[in-house]
Amino acid sequence: MSWTPSTWRSLPIKQSPNYADRERLVEVERELRGYPPLIFAKEVELLKSKIAKVQEGRAFILQGGDCAESFDRLSGAGIRDFYKLFLQMSVIVGYARGMEILKIGRIAGQFAKPRSEEFEEVGGVRIPSFRGDMINGIALDEREHNPERMLKAYHQSSSTLNLLRAFSKGGMADLHLISRYNLDFVTHNPLGQKYQALAKDISQALAFVESCGVDIDKRNEFGEFFVSHEALVLNYEEAMCREDSLGGGIYDCSSHFLWIGERTIDSPAHIEFMRGIKNPKGIKVSPRMSAERLLGLLDTLNPSNQKGEIVLIARMGEEYIASSLPPLLRATKERNVVWVNDPMHGNTIKSNGVKTRYFESILSEIRQFFALCEECGVYAGGLHLEMTQEDVSECIGGSVTIEGLGKNYATQCDPRLNATQSLELAFLVGEGL
């Protein structure tokens, strides 16, 4: 069957917004089609070559960010600190493993959420669930699905990317500055100090290398940063497709990397859209996935078995990963795929009505992921995390207790690791857990 960015429209779809104002939807789609692309095909090809490098065991993926970005919380300082935290984690893991860290943010487009329940009850009233700022608002009176929000998502993605590009190209990622990445509130905690000590060691090594006459370029691959989000609202994703005038082919120019989530893996329209775009694709893999089904999906999404195209994101939960992952690892050994672990989404629990995750459960899943990959002879290619630069109390562990969850619970959707927990995780991963 031939593919175009709109062939998904003739297939059954799940998790799609219900827009009452269809006329406005069509106008918004037209407007988006006229906007400049947010990313460039050459960058996507570079990312694919890096994913291929990961498959060869020569690099490691660090993918992470908010569960859902927010329109209200856009700030330059927030983006700067997010980028700094990402660089810190990359320094920690990359230095320990002696390899390139491929940095992919869940940012600049991560505005739409799938939900298990279409409606929720608030104070005895049934209202549509919050679906992410691209679709509706978290405020109780803003739950109607509004196509206008796609325009705002585009503009916020654009300004976020603008700053990220400035940081990655403009010297913020200069290796000589790594001792300045600590965020204020971690400077005096043990993890911040541990980072400082590491940064000092690396700076000394750099100074030594430079004293030998080796020139370390201020602009280097260390600052390279890619963005990603779940390809959920296909009206938006279709409208952002552009044909590459140089190399040909259609790219979804809303982001470098897109993924299919656990709730859209059964949505024929989503699979159809994803199969034709030239971006690399993530597939969330839960314990419900069978080997046969996964191979079928790979046949559809990557029929010529190209390297660098597919990242399989195991999100199993600490209880299920040991039984569910090995058959899938073995079944995909002959395929060009990279396996990474999302230790967040299979470990969500409710405590006093609040969604949270235990740091220990997250660690346990990661530990098992590495061990199972090793047992099956598959390279453990990276991690996919929900994390923030902010000092939030959303996941339990370290300084955050069950009782303290309410202190700074700021997420719009799932609980995130705070900056200190993220650093701790990076050190543990660097040290082989």
Ligand code: PEP
């Ligand atoms: C997510 O990544 O925020 C998410 C909803 O994940 P999953 O589709 O794996 O549940």
Ligand code: CO
């Ligand atoms: Co989430």
